[in-house]
Amino acid sequence: MSIANIALVGNPNCGKTALFNLLTGSRQKVANYAGVTVERKLGQFALGENTINVLDLPGAYSLNATSPDEMITRDICMGTHDYGFHPDVLVCVVDATNLRLHLRFVLELKALGRPMLVALNMMDSAAKRGIVIDVEKLEMELGVQVVSTVAVAANGADRLKECLRADALPAPLIDPQALPEDQHQQVRRILRASVSMPRDTSALDDGLDRWLLHPVFGVLILGLVLFFMFQAVYAWAAPFQDGISASVQWLSGQAGQILPAGILLSLLQDGIFGGLGTVLEFLPQILILFAFILALEESGYLPRAAFLLDRVMFASGLTGRSFIPLLSSYACAIPGIMATRSIQDPRDRLATIMVAPLTTCSARLPVYALLIGAFIPRQDVLGWFNLQGLVLLGLYVFGIVSVFAVALVMKRFNKTKSDHALLLELPSYRLPNLRDLAIGLWDRARIFLRRVGGIILTLTVLLWFLSSFPGPPADAVLPAIEYSFAGRIGHFLAPLFAPIGFNWQIVLALIPGMAAREVAVAGLATVYAISSVSDDTGQLGAVLASQWSLATALSVLTWYVFAPQCISTIATIKRETNSWKYTGIAVFYLFGLAYFFAFLVYQTAVWLS
Amino acid sequence: MNLSQLRKGQVAQVLGIQSQGPLDSIAQRLLDLGFVVGEQVRCVTMAPFGGDPMLVQIGFTRFALRKAEAARVLIGSGS
Amino acid sequence: MSPLWQNLLIYALVLWCVWRLLRKYLPAWSWQNQARLSYFLESKNPLWLKRLGQRLRPAAVIPQGCNTHCSKCNACS
Numbered sequence: 005m006s007i008a009n010i011a012l013v014g015n016p017n018c019g020k021t022a023l024f025n026l027l028t029g030s031r032q033k034v035a036n037y038a039g040v041t042v043e044r045k046l047g048q049f050a051l052g053e054n055t056i057n058v059l060d061l062p063g064a065y066s067l068n069a070t071s072p073d074e075m076i077t078r079d080i081c082m083g084t085h086d087y088g089f090h091p092d093v094l095v096c097v098v099d100a101t102n103l104r105l106h107l108r109f110v111l112e113l114k115a116l117g118r119p120m121l122v123a124l125n126m127m128d129s130a131a132k133r134g135i136v137i138d139v140e141k142l143e144m145e146l147g148v149q150v151v152s153t154v155a156v157a158a159n160g161a162d163r164l165k166e167c168l169r170a171d172a173l174p175a176p177l178i179d180p181q182a183l184p185e186d187q188h189q190q191v192r193r194i195l196r197a198s199v200s201m202p203r204d205t206s207a208l209d210d211g212l213d214r215w216l217l218h219p220v221f222g223v224l225i226l227g228l229v230l231f232f233m234f235q236a237v238y239a240w241a242a243p244f245q246d247g248i249s250a251s252v253q254w255l256s257g258q259a260g261q262i263l264p265a266g267i268l269l270s271l272l273q274d275g276i277f278g279g280l281g282t283v284l285e286f287l288p289q290i291l292i293l294f295a296f297i298l299a300l301e302e303s304g305y306l307p308r309a310a311f312l313l314d315r316v317m318f319a320s321g322l323t324g325r326s327f328i329p330l331l332s333s334y335a336c337a338i339p340g341i342m343a344t345r346s347i348q349d350p351r352d353r354l355a356t357i358m359v360a361p362l363t364t365c366s367a368r369l370p371v372y373a374l375l376i377g378a379f380i381p382r383q384d385v386l387g388w389f390n391l392q393g394l395v396l397l398g399l400y401v402f403g404i405v406s407v408f409a410v411a412l413v414m415k416r417f418n419k420t421k422s423d424h425a426l427l428l429e430l431p432s433y434r435l436p437n438l439r440d441l442a443i444g445l446w447d448r449a450r451i452f453l454r455r456v457g458g459i460i461l462t463l464t465v466l467l468w469f470l471s472s473f474p475g476p477p478a479d480a481v482l483p484a485i486e487y488s489f490a491g492r493i494g495h496f497l498a499p500l501f502a503p504i505g506f507n508w509q510i511v512l513a514l515i516p517g518m519a520a521r522e523v524a525v526a527g528l529a530t531v532y533a534i535s536s537v538s539d540d541t542g543q544l545g546a547v548l549a550s551q552w553s554l555a556t557a558l559s560v561l562t563w564y565v566f567a568p569q570c571i572s573t574i575a576t577i578k579r580e581t582n583s584w585k586y587t588g589i590a591v592f593y594l595f596g597l598a599y600f601f602a603f604l605v606y607q608t609a610v611w612l613s
Numbered sequence: 614m615n616l617s618q619l620r621k622g623q624v625a626q627v628l629g630i631q632s633q634g635p636l637d638s639i640a641q642r643l644l645d646l647g648f649v650v651g652e653q654v655r656c657v658t659m660a661p662f663g664g665d666p667m668l669v670q671i672g673f674t675r676f677a678l679r680k681a682e683a684a685r686v687l688i689g690s691g692s
Numbered sequence: 693m694s695p696l697w698q699n700l701l702i703y704a705l706v707l708w709c710v711w712r713l714l715r716k717y718l719p720a721w722s723w724q725n726q727a728r729l730s731y732f733l734e735s736k737n738p739l740w741l742k743r744l745g746q747r748l749r750p751a752a753v754i755p756q757g758c759n760t761h762c763s764k765c766n767a768c769s
Contacts, residue, residue, distance in 0.1 A: 068638075068641055068642070101673070102672075104672035105674045188652075201673070205675075217657075219659075219661035223661055266698050267702060268701060311660055311666065311677045312661060314665075314666050314679075315661070318679075324677065348638075425638075425679075425682060426666055427639065427676060427678060428676065429674060429675065429676055429677075430675040459716070462709045465709045466713075469702070
């Protein structure tokens with residue numbers, strides 16, 4: 005009988021995830037614990053002839069769980085709940101540069117009496133800081149096997165893998181008196197015996213924090229970082245975008261040469277290449293944005309931002325801890341909403357969940373980028389700043405302001421007092437690991453491409469079908485599309501949206517656009533491609549620029565700042581809040597704000613022009 | 614004197630944790646994180662817009678604590 | 693390719709897309725009906741119908757649908 009299942013457990017910021025990535029590479033899967041909405045990260049790696057399953061448990065400071073994800077860690081370590089995974093060995097990952105904090109948890113886990121070993125991670129950082137650890141002494145003092153790992157090095161987990169070759173690992177002897185105070189005393193004793201630290205803190209951390217946490221400079225730097233991020237998203241993506249656009253157009257042209265003119269060609273050119281191609285163009289922007297978010301996360305900067313913003317967030321009824329889930333929502337609100345599990349206070353958690361859809365998720369990017377690209381001139385402002393990038397930033401800022409404003413309003417409705425805990429660790433700064441970044445980006449690209457090939461393709465084909473059938477009668481006067489199912493549906497619903505300047509094509513695209521925001525882009529591309537005379541399937545932006553007024557474009561942009569055009573997000577809210585009432589409130593207020601502000605913007609723009 | 618009163622750059626010793634009400638999970642968490650008797654704690658800096666939260670260093674770790682949380686930690690200047 | 697074949701192909705494609713949507717948003721309903729169709733075909737005499745029924749048998753476990761965020765689903769991340 006050999007070891008088959010291991011669980012990685014440890015404090016937050018111990019490099020557990022990097023170790024997990026090192027062990028499993030891309031053979032990992034994110035799923036759900038049955039009955040609970042906490043993410044489960046399961047992976048595998050080969051050891052000799054066996055395959056070992058690795059479960060990456062949520063980081064926890066203690067088995068006294070204070071938030072839903074800590075409860076999962078507790079339940080699996082203690083074996084009190086069956087989540088379908090039974091670890092043979094607990095691999096307790098600790099940060100070698102901060103054993104004072106991490107060893108206490110090891111002692112707590114040791115008291116469980118389960119087979120375990122300690123992975124002394126970040127040994128490279130420890131060495132750099134001049135920290136000397138006598139691993140054998142440490143093993144002796146702890147009574148548990150200790151193995152050093154360097155999660156950022158290619159061979160950093162080799163010793164760990166060697167240990168896992170054993171048939172089984174011994175369970176530690178349990179000490180019946182395990183009070184917290186005693187645990188801290190024990191940790192001190194162990195540290196005195198086996199570790200020498202020249203400094204309490206890293207000089208780098210101290211130096212960086214002096215500026216990055218400075219009351220004035222810190223906030224300025226934060227603003228600059230975010231600003232730079234959004235400028236980069238536009239500027240760096242442009243060449244890739246053009247490349248993808250050109251490729252799709254070329255493919256479409258080739259299809260025109262191979263197939264005879266007819267309905268099938270229309271499906272390919274107008275529906276698939278036109279619709280999907282337009283959405284695919286935005287992959288570079290999404291990846292660049294996500295790369296920044298990941299890099300910031302890995303570097304340890306995000307908790308600093310949370311520290312700077314906590315006061316503002318607290319005043320709005322949120323918490324500094326909301327910052328990280330909200331920032332994740334900039335990639336996609338779904339994992340962002342799920343990340344609120346780390347917020348202990350249920351009221352803070354609910355507030356964060358309710359405002360998360362207002363953050364400008366990456367699915368909005370195609371819509372924004374399309375309209376900004378079509379209606380905002382490519383100019384430079386003050387010689388430095390790109391006007392399009394500025395408008396994009398403006399939309400993001402609008403989203404952020406609405407997050408705070410809505411949270412503030414919700415605070416008024418929810419007057420109950422409770423203990424709002426922050427208690428946030430600011431870990432050491434570290435250089436983002438390129439391999440982990442690459443894995444994260446690859447994951448993101450894969451998810452995006454799956455969406456394109458999945459729901460977006462499906463709905464685009466259906467929308468194309470509805471827009472092409474039935475064909476126009478022989479004595480047709482209007483463009484063919486007006487006679488189709490889609491045309492009729494669109495015209496039927498259009499009066500509802502006339503006050504906000506939406507034409508029937510927009511209204512039509514919004515319907516399948518409920519499944520995913522990008523579908524609206526594909527939908528518009530398809531609908532306009534079918535209505536157009538020329539064979540040119542690209543350049544939806546140019547078509548829109550000639551057909552819509554600026555007021556309409558601004559109105560659509562505003563609509564998209566608020567409208568929850570994403571069934572999956574709504575479903576996630578329902579799951580995380582476990583309440584139809586709050587989900588209903590969220591949907592209602594989001595659509596309400598969308599209509600209201602789109603109305604304002606449209607009427608104002610019309611009045612001004 | 615409690616931790617929320619510590620000024621930037623000042624150092625003190627932890628004398629104990631004072632719960633605010635029964636089942637105070639924050640107090641328990643503070644204990645787990647290392648705010649135990651005899652440990653040295655330093656106020657690293659305060660946040661902008663009012664100095665709340667504050668950043669403290671205990672042992673080798675830095676934590677951002679709200680004043681309300683820090684108030685649970687009793688401190689004194691020890692040797 | 694004659695217009696007739698083109699139209700047939702398109703209808704098949706559209707039906708397939710509708711089926712994908714049903715599977716995603718109404719997983720239990722579509723599983724049940726797929727099972728019904730499969731058993732119906734299997735109970736018919738011509739061998740090729742039986743084989744077709746067997747091929748159409750749905751997976752042993754009803755998938756949870758798009759709310760559980762399993763990584764099999766396309767809609768979430």
